Amino acid sequence: xxxxxxxxxxxxxxxxxxxxxxxxxxxxxxxxxxxxxxxxxxxxxxxxxxxxxxxxxxxxxxxxxxxxxxxxxxxxxxxxxxxxxxxxxxxxxxxxxxxxxxxxxxxxxxxxxxxxxxxxxxxxxxxxxxxxxxxxxxxxxxxxxxxxxxxxxxxxxxxxxxxxxxxxxxxxxxxxxxxxxxxxxxxxxxxxxxxxxxxxxxxxxxxxxxxxxxxxxxxx
Amino acid sequence: xxxxxxxxxxxxxxxxxxxxxxxxxxxxxxxxxxxxxxxxxxxxxxxxxxxxxxxxxxxxxxxxxxxxxxxxxxxxxxxxxxxxxxxxxxxxxxxxxxxxxxxxxxxxxxxxxxxxxxxxxxxxxxxxxxxxxxxxxxxxxxxxxxxxxxxxxxxxxxxxxxxxxxxxxxxxxxxxxxxxxxxxxxxxxxxxxxxxxxxxxxxxxxxxxxxxxxxxxxxxxxxxxxxxxxxxxxxxxxxxxxxxxxxxxxxxxxxxxxxxxxxxxxxxxxxxxxxxxxxxxxxxxxxxxxxxxxxxxxxxxxxxxxxxxxxxxxxxxxxxxxxxxxxxxxxxxxxxxxxxxxxxxxxxxxxxxxxxxxxxxxxxxxxxxxxxxxxxxxxxxxxxxxxxxxxxxxxxxxxxxxxxxxxxxxxxxxxxxxxxxxxxxxxxxxxxxxxxxxxxxxxxxxxxxxxxxxxxxxxxxxxxxxxxxxxxxxxx
Numbered sequence: 141x142x143x144x145x146x147x148x149x150x151x152x153x154x155x156x157x158x159x160x161x162x163x164x165x166x167x168x169x170x171x172x173x174x175x176x177x178x179x180x181x182x183x184x185x186x187x188x189x190x191x192x193x194x195x196x197x198x199x200x201x202x203x204x205x206x207x208x209x210x211x212x213x214x215x216x217x218x219x220x221x222x223x224x225x226x227x228x229x230x231x232x233x234x235x236x237x238x239x240x241x242x243x244x245x246x247x248x249x250x251x252x253x254x255x256x257x258x259x260x261x262x263x264x265x266x267x268x269x270x271x272x273x274x275x276x277x278x279x280x281x282x283x284x285x286x287x288x289x290x291x292x293x294x295x296x297x298x299x300x301x302x303x304x305x306x307x308x309x310x311x312x313x314x315x316x317x318x319x320x321x322x323x324x325x326x327x328x329x330x331x332x333x334x335x336x337x338x339x340x341x342x343x344x345x346x347x348x349x350x351x352x353x354x355x356x357x358x359x360x
Numbered sequence: 361x362x363x364x365x366x367x368x369x370x371x372x373x374x375x376x377x378x379x380x381x382x383x384x385x386x387x388x389x390x391x392x393x394x395x396x397x398x399x400x401x402x403x404x405x406x407x408x409x410x411x412x413x414x415x416x417x418x419x420x421x422x423x424x425x426x427x428x429x430x431x432x433x434x435x436x437x438x439x440x441x442x443x444x445x446x447x448x449x450x451x452x453x454x455x456x457x458x459x460x461x462x463x464x465x466x467x468x469x470x471x472x473x474x475x476x477x478x479x480x481x482x483x484x485x486x487x488x489x490x491x492x493x494x495x496x497x498x499x500x501x502x503x504x505x506x507x508x509x510x511x512x513x514x515x516x517x518x519x520x521x522x523x524x525x526x527x528x529x530x531x532x533x534x535x536x537x538x539x540x541x542x543x544x545x546x547x548x549x550x551x552x553x554x555x556x557x558x559x560x561x562x563x564x565x566x567x568x569x570x571x572x573x574x575x576x577x578x579x580x581x582x583x584x585x586x587x588x589x590x591x592x593x594x595x596x597x598x599x600x601x602x603x604x605x606x607x608x609x610x611x612x613x614x615x616x617x618x619x620x621x622x623x624x625x626x627x628x629x630x631x632x633x634x635x636x637x638x639x640x641x642x643x644x645x646x647x648x649x650x651x652x653x654x655x656x657x658x659x660x661x662x663x664x665x666x667x668x669x670x671x672x673x674x675x676x677x678x679x680x681x682x683x684x685x686x687x688x689x690x691x692x693x694x695x696x697x698x699x700x701x702x703x704x705x706x707x708x709x710x711x712x713x714x715x716x717x718x719x720x721x722x723x724x725x726x727x728x729x730x731x732x733x734x735x736x737x738x739x740x741x742x743x744x745x746x747x748x749x750x751x752x753x754x755x756x757x758x759x760x761x762x763x764x765x766x767x768x769x770x771x772x773x774x775x776x777x778x779x780x781x782x783x784x785x786x787x788x789x790x791x792x793x794x795x796x797x798x799x800x801x802x803x804x805x806x807x808x809x810x811x812x813x814x815x816x817x818x819x820x821x822x823x824x825x826x827x828x829x830x831x832x833x834x835x836x
Contacts, residue, residue, distance in 0.1 A: 259565040260533070267533060278522055285515060294515060301522050308526060312533050314541025316481065 146194045147266055150311075153187035154273035157307060158249065161280040164300055165245050166238035170223050170292065174216045177296050181211035184303045191310040194266075200310055207306065215299065219292060236287050248279040270311025277304030363409060363417055365400035366425065366472045369393050373465030383447060383457055387440045390461040394429070394436035397468060401429040411549045416478035419831045424475045424612050427690050431604045431697050432468045434805035438701045439464070439597035441800045445708050446595065456500055460595075467493040467601065471609050479546050480528050483613055484521070490606055491517050491577065498594035509589035516576060516586040524573025524613075530566030531617070534559040548616060555623030563621065564628040570617045571633060577610035579664050580671060581641040591660035592713070596704030599656060603663040604697035608689055611670060615835065618674065622836040634675030639765060641668025642772035649779035654713050655706075658783055659699055662739060665776050666692040672769060673754045674835070676761050682832030684753030691746035691813055692739070698809035699735040702728050705801045710794045715783055720792035729788050731806055736784045738813055740777045746816030 160180045167173040185207040192200030234241070252275035260268045281301025285294050309315050373393035380386045404425060408417050417425070443460070446452045452460075470490030477483045495517065499510035532546055538557035539545040551558070576583040591599045618630040645665035652658040670692070673685030706721060706728055707713045721729030738745035751773065758766035 255565065259530075259561045260559075271530075271533070275526065278526060282519055282522070285519065291511070298515070298518050301518070305522060305525050305529070308529050312529055312536070314536065314545075315529070315532060316543045316546060 150187065150190055150194060150266060151269055153183060153190055154270050154307060154311070157183045157187065157303070158273050158276050158280075161277045161300060161304075162242060162245055164296070165241050165280060165284060165287075168234070168238070170290075171220070173293060173296055174220055174223075177300060178212050178216045180300055180303055181207055181216075184306060185212060187307060188310045195313055197314070203306065203310060207303075211299065211303065219295070223292065234288055241283060241287050244283055245280050248283060249276040252276040252279055264313075267311055267313065271308055274304045274308035274311065277301070277307060280304075363404060363415055363476060366397055366404065366429065366476065367469065369396040369400065370465045370469035370472060374462050374469060377465055378459060378462035380461075381454075381458060383443065383454065383461075386461040387436075387443055390464055391433070391436040391440060393465055394433040394468065397472065398429040398433040401425050401472075411478050411547075413543050413547050414479050414482060415476050416549055417476055418834070419827070420615070420834055421475045421612070423686060423690065423828070423831060424608060425472065427693055428471050428475060428605050428609070429468070431693055431809075432471075432601065434808060435597050435600050435604075435697060435701075436464065437802060438600070438704065438805045439595075441802050442595070442597055442704050442708070445799050449708075452500060452595070456502065460497065460500060463493045463497050464597075464601075466490075467497075467606070471605055474609050475612065478548050479543065480531060480548055480551070480616075481546050483548075483616075484525055484528050487524075487574070487577065487609060487613060488521055490609065491521070494590070494594075494598060494602060494606060497598045498590045500595060501593065503593070505589075506593040509586075509593035513586040513590045516583070520573045520576030520583065522573070523569045523576070527566045527569030527573055527617075530562050530569065531558075531620070534562035534566060548620075551620055552623055555620050556625065558620070558624060558627075560624060560626045563624065567617055567621055567628060567630060568633075571614060571630075571637070574610045574613045575637060578607050578614065578671070579641075579667050580637045581644050581664070581668065584641065584644075584664050587664060588657045588660040591663070592654050592657040596656070596700055596707070599660070600697040600700035600704075603660070603700065604693040607663060607667050608693060611667065611674075611689070614671075615674060619835060622677075631675045631677050634671045635762070635765060636675075638668040638670070638672030638675055639768055639772070641665065642672065642769060642776070643668075646772045646776035646779065649776055650782070652783070653715055655703055655715050655718065655783075655787065656700075656713050658715065658780075659696065659703065659739075662776065662780065663692075663696060665772070666696070666739075669751065669754060669769070669773075672758070672765075676754075676758055677836065678757060678761070679829065679832050680753060681757040681761075682835040683828050684750050684757060686828050686831060687816075688747070688750035688754060691750050691816060694809045694813050695735060695738045695745070695747055698806045698813075699732065699739060701806040701809075702732045702735060705799060706732070708799045709797055712794065715787060717794055718787045719790045720788075722788045724792035724796045727803055728801075731803070731810070733784065733788050734810055735806075736780055738810075740780045741773060744814070744817040746813040749817050749820075 157180065160176060160183055163176050164173065164180065167176055185204045188200050188204035188207055192198060192204060253272040256272035256275055257268060260271055278301050281297050281304055284297030284300065288294050288297065370393060373390065377386050377389060380389065404417055404422055443457065447454065447457065467490050470486045470493060473486035474483050474490060477486060495510050495514045498513055499506050531551065535545040535551055535554065535558055537559065538554045539550050544550050572583065579587040591602060621627045621630045642665050645661045645668060648661045649658060652661060670685050670689050673681050673688060706718065709725065710718055721732060738747050741748050741751045755766060755770060758769055
């Protein structure tokens with residue numbers, strides 16, 4: 141396979157992840173948010189597998205499997221179960237509207253592309269583009285975390301951010317496996333934390349809405 | 361071998377303690393394991409191994425390893441009585457306590473691993489372990505405030521780790537052409553020896569990510585929002601280790617990366633960035649101290665102030681300022697954790713953390729009251745305590761290099777001093793208020809810390825000075 145096609149496909153996969161991040165930004169139903177997140181994780185799995193193929197790095201296939209099994213299957217299913225269990229599948233409350241957050245997303249993307257293209261001038265083009273897309277995905281994840289009130293959508297923002305980080309890791313040639321596994325683990329641990337939390341929040345306030353917490357907050 | 365012991369004891373601790381239900385046995389074992397880690401960290405002074413791909417023990421981190429394990433041990437001692445009382449009064453249920461001690465050991469494990477890791481990826485993972493353990497412990501009271509605090513901590517900590525991880529990747533990518541692919545390009549010692557060959561523009565941007573990411577965990581100014589809540593709402597032993605140790609570990613990570621930048625003549629100067637973040641933290645925290653109504657929150661803001669002073673000191677750079685920064689780090693850890701020990705018992709006796717409801721502590725509870733007076737005077741920077749020494753050194757080195765900024769720093773210190781004294785007078789003197797019940801307490805941890813900071817203020821043994829001097833030269 142010629143080099144250009146390799147480059148184009150990885151470019152396309154990284155770009156699709158960014159696109160899905162934008163789709164995540166304007167979801168206003170809990171289940172559709174989870175579905176889009178699943179697509180996000182699937183694209184990540186594909187991107188990792190593709191990088192594994194291009195770089196002849198078998199350990200990236202493991203990353204792809206982790207992304208597929210944990211991020212695209214196990215975690216969305218668990219969250220779905222939580223949502224049903226807690227009966228919270230109504231609309232997601234946002235701090236900022238969809239339009240504004242998508243526009244902010246454009247700015248963040250432009251920013252990360254400008255910054256990363258300039259800073260990583262010395263590296264190969266593949267790493268460079270992957271890095272700029274990955275940074276954009278990370279920043280949009282951050283935007284989601286601050287732009288939502290609901291605990292579950294903050295968690296989805298957090299996880300999409302971690303997907304962006306893994307995209308950066310698989311794009312960096314020869315990155316040791318240590319890091320990828322650790323990221324996967326941290327997502328898992330995070331999920332445990334979140335699971336415990338949601339139940340506690342539930343038993344205290346009967347809602348999984350962070351505003352419920354803020355009202356009872358102490359002195360600031 | 362010795363190095364492994366520092367990691368193995370907490371690790372066995374995690375496994376064993378998560379199985380034990382009885383809090384008496386587990387709090388005893390917690391102390392025992394913390395003591396064993398402390399003892400093995402002492403052994404590191406005698407015998408050291410050369411750096412591998414994963415671990416390194418050098419002049420810089422051994423200071424932190426010793427300090428962490430010492431305070432970890434004294435806090436475990438303090439925690440025994442504290443937790444026993446919390447269970448008796450029903451503040452913590454036995455169920456939620458079950459993992460408390462396991463989490464405590466996992467915090468120690470995470471911090472020790474972060475301190476001795478030579479691999480920048482491993483360092484990131486271990487700081488993450490430490491953070492997640494504290495997130496769980498901050499929420500242990502299950503009150504609305506505690507849950508809000510730990511959720512906020514989790515979310516902001518998540519933002520911080522993402523930025524730090526991205527910075528770590530960029531460091532790897534910048535090193536890849538010079539060192540080659542794989543683990544060796546993540547080993548910090550390799551990075552340092554090839555520092556001038558790293559891709560400069562990538563290193564610069566990477567450091568900004570590292571500074572913001574780990575700066576969130578160190579509680580530096582614009583990213584500090586989680587810190588007061590987490591300190592005020594969690595159990596007091598956790599406030600002590602958070603303030604005394606975990607913030608240090610985050611700053612230590614920043615220092616390691618700063619050394620990489622310093623070794624590359626073309627790279628960005630890390631100093632001004634650290635100085636401005638530090639100064640902003642000092643000034644902000646000093647002003648915030650006045651309006652605090654909760655005593656643990658008061659000292660949480662004071663921790664932000666001191667982290668600012670330390671960041672400022674390392675930002676100035678040079679042998680003297682680095683020496684002062686290291687000394688201040690150790691003095692702050694010892695003093696702040698001792699203050700939290702005192703506050704822990706006080707809030708148990710008075711059943712409140714509100715400053716307005718506390719008064720006349722020196723009359724009703726002499727040891728705790730005067731202990732608090734001593735601690736607050738020490739942390740405010742009065743002679744002859746150790747914090748005075750280090751603050752004096754920071755200020756004098758700052759006046760030599762950047763007089764204008766030094767003046768601003770001095771203003772911040774004076775403002776904070778006033779606020780602390782104001783609150784102290786209110787709490788320590790006057791008519792005693794509220795109940796004067798007796799709670800089972802152990803003063804040894806608090807008193808031993810006070811003894812150390814007093815000793816450090818009066819006389820520091822020459823070889824400790826030599827040691828710190830050597831370390832500060834390493835830091836550049």
